[in-house]
Amino acid sequence: MTGGLETVELTKSFGGVTAIDAATVAFQPGKVNALIGPNGSGKTTFFNCVTGMIRPDSGRVRYRDHDITGRAPHRIARAGIGRSFQLCRVFPRMTVLDNLLVAVRAGGLRSSRNRAEMERARGWLTRVGIDHLEHAEARNLSWGQQKLLELAGVLMADPETILLDEPAGGVNPALIDRIGALVRELNAEGRTFLIVEHNMDMVMSLCDHVVVFDRGRPIAQGPPAAVKSDPRVLEAYLGV
C-alpha cells in the first residue's frame, strides 16, 4: 500500500510563535502510527492542519496521492480521514445513538430514524461496549464512556485513516487496555491509525511506527525500539 497520509514542508505560526515548522512527514498506511513529543511541540496543531480545522501558512497535505491542503474539514472527513479530539468531544445534549448517526453520509428531509443505519450504529456501540446506553444523553456519560462514544462516532463514519488525539488521556488502566485492543482489531481490519499519546507504555506496545515531534518539526522516526534509544529524542524530552 502506497500513498497514505503525508505532509510536505507544512508550516503554521500564530502571531510570532511557530507551531509547525516546515514539517515533512509520511505515515505508514495500514499501520498504527504514533506521533509523540513534549507538550507544545505542535502535535495537536499538526492534527488540526491535516484535518482542515486550521489552514496552514504554507506547505502541503497529501492523502492517497491527492492534495487535500486547505480543504474544508467535512470534505477531508469524507475523503476518509476521521479524528478524535484532545479532551474528548461528544454532542452533550444528544442521545448516544444520535451521536453516532451524525456521522452518517446523508442529508435532506428523509427521517434520520433509518433502521439500517441505526443497526450499524448499535453494532459499533456494542463493539466499544456502551450499547446499553443507547438512549442516554451523552452529557450523562462518565468520562470513560464519553471516550468510547467519541471513538464509536469516528468509526461510524467508516474512515480508512483514524487520527486519535490522546485516546488514553485521563482514563483508567482497564479502559486503556480496552481501547488498545480495539485499535489493534480495527488495524487488523485494515484501518490506518495515527495516534498522539503521552502514555509511553501504550505507544510502545501498540504502535508499529513512531514519529517524534519537537518545536514543530519531526526529529526522529522509526520503529518504537529504535526511536526509544535515539539520543535526539532523549534530549528533546529530558532536555539533556
Place this chain on the structure above:
Amino acid sequence: MNATRRVQSGIVAGAVATALVLSGCGADGGSDDSSDDPIVIGISLPLTGDFSEPGKGVQRGYEAWAKVVNDSGGLLGRKVELKILDDQSNADRVVSDYEQLLGKDSVDLVFGPFSTRLVVPSARVAEEYGMLFVEPAGAAKAVFEQGFKNLFYAAPAVANDHYNHLAERILAMPDGQRPKTAAYAAMDDPFAQGTAYGLKEKLEKAGIKTVVNEVYPPNTTDFGSIAAKIASSKADMVVGGSQYQDGVNLIVALQQLNYQPKLAAFSTAPTEPEFAKAIGNKTEGVLSPTGYTQDAKFPSNVEFVKKYTAQFGTPPEEDQANGYTTGQVVAAAVKAVGCAEQGDCQKKLVEWVRKNEVETVVGPLSWDDKGRPKGAHMIQQWIGGEIQIVLPEDVKEADFIYPKPKW
C-alpha cells in the same frame, strides 16, 4: 421521549386554554348609555417615550377642558369622564389602545393622540369604528392625504402653512434687504419637515436661493456637522423644522460656530418655556410660528387661561391649548346634534363639524373636505428676553425686528 412529547402537547393545549380564559376575563361589558351615567371619552397619549413632553401638555389641555365642562354642568346634562391610555409614543400601541377603548371599553367619544406618526394609524381605527376623530396634533400634509372622512385637525393651520405670514413679510421686503440665500434643517418627522418645507417652497418660488437643505433623524444628538455646513454656507437666513430638543441643540451648535444669520426661524422649540434657559439666554431675534397665544382676546380663551392657571398654577402653552380646542370642537358638535354614543350618532357629529364653524381658544375654526383647518399661524419673535407676537400686523404685540441682532 414519548413522555416528553405528551407533556409538550399537553402544555400547549393548556396554555392556549388559559390564554383564552384569561382574555375572556379581561373583557368587561361596555357601558350601556342611559342618560344619567357619564359620557366616557377615550384618549391615547404618549405619556412616556419620545413624545412624552408634548403628550403630557395635551393631556393637561384635555383635563382642563373636562373640568371646565363638568363645572358648568357637563354635556347634555351628563358628566364627561376621560379615559386616557399611554401609547409610549409607539404606533402599534396607539392602535391597540383605541382598539381597546372602542372595542373593549366601548367609550362614547374619542379624542386624538399626539404627533402625526401616531395620528394616522389611530385615525384609521376610529374611521373603521365610524367615530368622529378630532385631533390636536396631526398637522402634517400626509395626515390629510389618507382619505379619512371623520378626521379634523383642531388648530388654526396645517404644518405647511405655519410660516405663511413670515413668508409674506419677507417677500414684501425691498430687494436691497430681502435675504438672498436660505439654509434649511429639518427633523425627519412629518410635522417638523412640513413647517420648514412650507416656507421653503414659497421662498424658492420668489427666487431666494436654498444653499443648505439638511434632514436629520429624530434621534440625532450631535448637530456639529449640520451646523458646520450651514455656517460655512453663510446663508442670510436659517430655518429649522424642529421639535423641541433638536431645535435647542441645533441653535447651540450654530452659536458654537459663531454663525450670525439675518433671520432665524425655528418651529416649536422657541415657544417652549424652557427654551431661553436651554440655550443660555442667547435668544435675541429668534422667530417661531405659533397657533396660540395666552393673550388672545377670544372669549373662551380668557376663561381657559384663567381656569387653567387656577388648576395647574402655570398659564397654558400651545399643546395645552390644542388639547382644549379639540374638546371645544367635539363639545360644540355634541351640543348641536344632541347625542354622544357610538353608532349613527357619530355620523351626525361628523356631518355637523364639516358644515359648521366653531369658536375656540385659537379663534373660529372651520375645515375643508379633507379636515384641514383654513387658517394660518401667528409668528412670534424673541425680543428683549421675551417672546412676542410680531405677525400678522393686526394682532402684533411688538414690531418685527430685521435683520436679527447677534446671538
Place this chain on the structure above:
Amino acid sequence: MPSGALLFQSLILGVLLGGLYALLAAGLTLYFGIMRVVMIAHSAFLILAAYLAWYFHERTGLDPLLSLLVTVPLFFGAGVAMQRLLLARLRPMTLTMMSVLLTFSVALAIEGTLGYVFTGTQRRVRLGYSGASLEFFGARIAVVKLIAFLLAAAAMLALYLLMKRSRFGQALRATIQHKDAAQLVGIDTDRIAGYGFGLGLATAAIGGTALALDSTIYPSLHWHWIGPLMAIIVVGGLGSVPGAAIAAMVLGVLQAVLQIPFGTTWAQTVFYLALFATLAIRPQGFFGGRLAQRF
C-alpha cells in the same frame, strides 16, 4: 464641491467625536478580549453615567465633571459585580451567545429604569460655556467638545499606561492572549476578569460624563451608540484595544466628512458598511486581533 474651510471644520469635528468613540470602543473590546463577551449593555451604562452627570448638575449646580468622582468608582464596582454575579454563572459552552442575551437584558432594564425615573424627556446639561468656542486656523472648536475630547484622551492614556506598565496590566494582557497559559503561570484569571470588567465600565462612566457635556440624552439613546461601537470593535479586530482606537478615529472622521455630501442619516451607515466589508474580506479585523476568526 465643499469648501476647504468646511472640510477642515468637519475633520476637526470628526476627530473630536472619534476620540469619544475610541474610549468607548476600547472598553467594549476589553470585555471581549477578557471573556469573549459582547457587552450590549456598555452603551446603556454610558447613558446611565450621562444621566447621573446631568442629575448631579441639576441637583448641586456644580460642574458635571465632578460627578466622575462618584461614577467612576461606582461603575468599576458594578463591573466587578456584574462579572462575578452574572457572567461567571454562564456555561462556558454557550458563554458568548448567552452573555449577549444577558447583557442585552441588563441594557433593557437600565433603559426602562431610566425612563421610569427620569421619563422619556430629552435632557441636556446647561452650562454657561455651552455656546463658547475657540478659533483654530479658521475653524471653530466648541469648548465643551474640546473638554470631552481631552477627557477621553486622558482616559485612553491612563488605560494604556495601566495595561502596559502595571503588573495588573500584564496579567490582564496575559489573560486576553492566552487564558490557560495565564492560569498556568499562576494568574487568578477570574479575579483579573472581574477587574477588567470594572475597567470597561469605568470607561463607560467617563465617556458618559463627556457625552453629557455637549449632547442631549434620553433613555433609548444607547441603541444609537451600540451599533457604531460594535462595528468599530469588529473592524478594529475583536479584543484588540489599539485596533479599536484606530478604527474609531478613522470611522469617526469618515462619518463627519461623509456628512458633507450625503447628510447625517446616510453618513451613519458608514459604520455598518465597514462592518460588513470587514466580515466579508477580513473577519479577523484590520488592525490586529487574532480572536475574531474563532468567535
Place this chain on the structure above:
Amino acid sequence: MRNASSRVLRLAALAVGAALVLSFPSLAPNPYILSAGVIIANYAVLSTAWNFVGGFTGYISLGHGALFGLGAYGTGLLVVRAGAPSFVALFAAAAIVALLAVPIGFAALRVRGASFVIVSIALVLILLLVFQSWASFTGGSNGLVVPRPFPGLLRPEHHAVFFYLFAVLLAAALLTWWLIDRSWFGLGLKAIREDEDKAQALGTPTFAYKLIVFVVSATFTALSGGLYALWFGDLDPIFQFSILTGAYMVLMALLGGVRHLFGPLVGALVVGYALEYFKLEYGNTPLHLVATGLLLGVVVLFMPDGVIPAFTSLYRRFFGPAESSIREVTAAELRAPTGVPR
C-alpha cells in the same frame, strides 16, 4: 404499547389545541381581545420562525426584527408602488427576503458566535437608517400606508380573517420545523449546535447547513411580517425595524424551550399575554422594558432550556422511565479513577 397510547394522547392533545385555536375568534368577547389574539398569533409565528436558527444551530439572532421589517415593507411597497395584489405581494416579498438572506447569512455565518450577533443587531440598525433616509421610495418617517386586502370588512371581521391566516402560517412553520427536526438535515444542524468543529470533523457541511436553515427562517419571518403589514396597515421604520422585536422573539423561544417543537409557541403565549397584561395594568410606565429585561435575564441564567424541559424533567422525576438506571451506571463509572488529562 406505551408507544401507541402515547401517540393517541399526543394526537388528542394536538386536536384539542387546534380546536381551541380555530374557535378563538368566535369565543373572543370583543374586538380588542381579538386583535390581541392576532398579535399573539403573529408572535407565535415569529418565535417559531426564529427557532429554525436559534433552536437547531444555537446561533442567537437578535436581528430577526430586520427580516420581519423587510417582509412587511416588501409587501407594502409591492402593493403601493407596483400595484401588486396583496397576497401576490406577500409571497413575492418573502421570496425577495429569502434571496437577501443568502448574502446576509454569508456575512454573518462565516464567523462564529459574537460576530454573528453583532451583524444581526447591525442589520436592524442599518435598515432603520436606510428606510428612514430613502423617503422617496419607502415613505420615510411619513410611514407607508398599506391598503386593506379586503376593503369591505368591518374591523372585527378583518381581525378574525387575519387570525386564521396567521394560524395557517403558524401551522406551516410548525410542520416544517417538525420535518427538519426528525430528518438527517436536522440531525446535522443539532450537531452544529452542540459542537460545530466536531460536526465538521464527522463530515457535516456545517456552513451550507447553517445558510440553508437561515434562509428558511428568514422566509417564514418575512411571511409573518408581510401578513402583519396587510393586517396592521401602517408601517413606520422606527417601529418595523426595532431591536425589541428581535429581542421578544428570542425571549419567547428561550422561555418556551428552543429544542422543542412547541417551545416558541408556548413562549409566545406567555410573553404575548404578559405584554398585553402589562399594558393594561401599568400602561403608563416603561416598566415593561424592565420586566422584559429581568425575565430574559432570569431565563438565561436559570432555565436556558426553557419551561418545557423544566416541566418534562419534573414529569420524569415522578413517572421516570429507564433514565434513572443510567445515572447509577455513570455514578459507578465516575468513581473509577479519571480526571482531566494534562
